[in-house]
Amino acid sequence: MTLPASEAEIEVPSAPVEDDSVVKVAGRSPTQLAIARFRADKLSMISLTFTVLVALCAILAPILVSLDVLNPYKYNQDLLTEDGVTPLGRLGGISWDHPFGVEPGTGRDLLSRLMLAITSSLAIALIATVITVVIGTVLGIIAGFSGGWVDSLVGRFIDLVLSFPQTMMLLALAAPTVLVIRNDLSSVPGLGVLESRDLANGLFVIIILAVFGWPPVARVVRGQVLSIREREFIDAAKLLGASRRRLYFKEVLPNVWAPVLVYVTLLVPAFISAEAAFSFLGVGIKPPTPTLGNILRNSVDYTSADPMYFFLPGVLLALIVVVFNLVGDGARDALDPKAHR
Template sequence: MKMTIPGSELEIHETETPIEDDSVVSVAGRSPTQLAIARFRADKLSMISFVLTVFIIVCAIAAPILVALGVLAPNEQHQDLLSADGVVPEGAFGGISWSHPFGVDPGLGRDLLARLMLAITSSLTIALTGTVLTVIIGAVLGIVAGFSGGFVDAVVGRIIDLTLSFPQTLMLLALSGPVVVMMRKDIAEFPGLGFFHNADLANGAFVIVILAAFGWPPVARVVRGQVLSIREREFIEAARLLGASRSRLYFKEVLPNVWAPVLVYVTLLVPAYISAEAAFNFLGVGIKPPTPTLGNILSDSVSYTSADPTYFFLPGALLALIVVVFNLVGDGARDALDPKSHR
């Protein structure tokens, strides 16, 4: 049917479109998690960082396996690859070759690629374990304080203030000697840990304990703030009326609703703890050579900055890369979980 509006040149064409009864248009909704994943995948920088992060984690998992199979030999010395003075590697760029793609370290001639791969394993193990303990302590205390309120909230708040008032570096240096000695004795007597090197395990455990002991207050504060806005909602009241126990309210009702900020904090804690482990090695605390970590390799390379710049540059670049990609993944996760935020 054709219709003309008087006084205008507009014509409206109306057509009859048959509607088929058997045609059904289905609209599929997406959950908040699916929307967050879609937003994260749309961020190219975050996706590139995520792929690099997965690659780094795979290298950390594969390194001990390759060492056990004899593919990597991080402690095998190649004195023939050193110069006449027995210190600096022969050839350009720290002795880089097909057999040693990253060259060898000065003094002992050990393959730097093998040592860096195993160093990623050691540093990531410390960082991830410290992060898990930090989040567990902070999340539990934050939920208890925010949900209970009153006296419990005040006590947890004072504990947080007291923990933040301690100088972390000073406590690290003061406790490193006696605590590590006690840990080594306990590890030696504990059944099933005989295959560990006692000194390495004790030093690594001490760093993890220090990181977790002084790192949980910010997590507790973030979780407490989220819980304060959740505890008065209808589903919490419904769970109370149904007779839900305290533990169910904490871990079944409240915890699933605060995972988003905790997840973002985890992605930011890991690179911070990797950097902290490297810094602790400069202070003489942490896993000692010959077991490699990013911290003790970088600390050792400072002595050869002029004689072998490659030995200093490669560990530093690798440490910077790991910290940057983990931080970018954390930023991407924050933006994906909170669409109102902008990087």
């Protein structure tokens, strides 16, 4: 029989010695990993910087106009040639006082008008995007989670909306719808004739973009929900007696925010282009209130007399759309590293 070792013979484990060569690795959440991947993409970071500058320009433009720093409505006939159309000087009248030149026929500062145009176009695009995403996300969650006849009904409704030609509906409904909206806005105190007209036209474009823009969002969200509803945490929430509302907005919605966020970054430039196209067709906010679309439409009449008047707004619109799309591509790659651009 072996006797137990004495207390002196018992080996006491020594305290662990810290080794400077051991690198401590801190765990990071999926959001932190996505941000790190996005920041590692130089092109996406450059695009994000330009996007922030565009947003700041849109925010500051109305403030600068109210402070009389920018004068998008001031006529400067002395900056035009004797024919009253062509700007004085080279490249459309570009100078230190007017870095982008002046508008042919009026002499209005083009930089001021473009900055205020960004405000109008971006506001319409953002509001339409929010409405589109809310409608598409809610219907996509309901259809994907409920299944059965609810899913079929929402799917057929999506097909019905997609079957309508958006541009033709826009042109056909423009006059009567805008008239109804203006009549409703006429009773609002403190709203002038010009403001009510611009607000009515802007609301009409937002409604058209949202009504015809939500079906793709609903389909994307529905596809995500079909896989999420079979997960264990959904079954656990059901066993705990969670209501439908909680299942939709507390359990499912946080797990579909990534594709929705990517879709938001792609919808904004698409709606900016759509607003410009609608204004170019004569539907939307009318001059003298500037938007990128109505400036481009007006510049077509002066392509030979002042090519810069057409070139600068066109390049600006193209840059805004491209950088927003690049930010969306970067967000998609960061949130889904398996996807390739």
